[in-house]
Amino acid sequence: MKKIVLSLFFMAIAGIAMAQNAILPQNITIKALDGSSVQTSAIQNDGKPMIISFWATWCKPCNRELNTIKEIYADWQEETGVKLVAISIDDARSASRVKPHVDGNGWEYEVYIDQNQDFKRAMNVVNVPHTFVVNGKGEIIWQHTSFVEGGEEELYEVVKKALAETETAE
Template identity: 30%
Template sequence: MIKALLSLLMLLLIGCSASTSATQESATMSKVQPETEATTESTEIQSYLKFDDFEHHLHQEDDKIYVINFWATWCKPCVKELPYFEQIQAQYKNKNVEVILVSLDDIKKLNNKVIPFVKEKNLQSTVILLDDADYNSWIDKVSPQWSGAIPVTLFYNKNKREFYEQEFDYQELEHIVKTFL
């Protein structure tokens, strides 16, 4: 019963942070629906204008292995490595691995660039958009190792986390994922 109450409260809070972001630039937002996954028919992308609202994605305490890749549609090396993340998602989802692709595109490009891109590439991993321009206030919260260049990738589970500022090929990526299994 208590668990149920807590989850109710969590839901409420999540809803709350979503409404915070939504009020800021609601005109340009596509549907903000927490815990909604991108579906094949209509692509919905959770979007955040405040890093604080997004940050819980970097601190899930369940049994999954999270592979969080920061990218953008305009970033050539990022786009180049996306298929490898997709491959990891496909190969390892049964092993509790979840890939989250965090687009740092401008939220104004969500509907005319990011969503079409996700559809065109048929991305199956969860895509999230984070557009908080005050970079200096949050880059170190992802990792103090991050200089600010992209692509970067954070791997974590509840026991450890590793951060890489580099472009990956599939072998390198798989190698790191395996160390978390």
């Protein structure tokens, strides 16, 4: 038993060393704000980069991150066409607060609720906030956990880089 675990572990480490960029998981069911079920394959941005941000209504740093980006989101969209998709991991206790929270804060993001946390597990999110940048091909090219004021500038650098790569590839 121990040997299996160990060998598996080392195989995994070897795997990581060789890993290319993972792609965004498809066909995981999440909820739209109107309560309908949506597959994660619907998360798209016409070949432009996307920011996928896992957050929760009760998470202060998450709210600081999304509120900070809110101020500059229109500029980001105009300059790069980037789209921010906010995935709430609120569970049954607070999931019903997500829609009023999003509207109350005046967020213009595409928001989904991952109540069963299937998407969270598939993306290996441990703590929130956890933010990913996905390039035009749907590959995850960057991720970061935690948010501190100023972190949005680093995030935007990555988005611009992702856009430049996509454009060169074309």
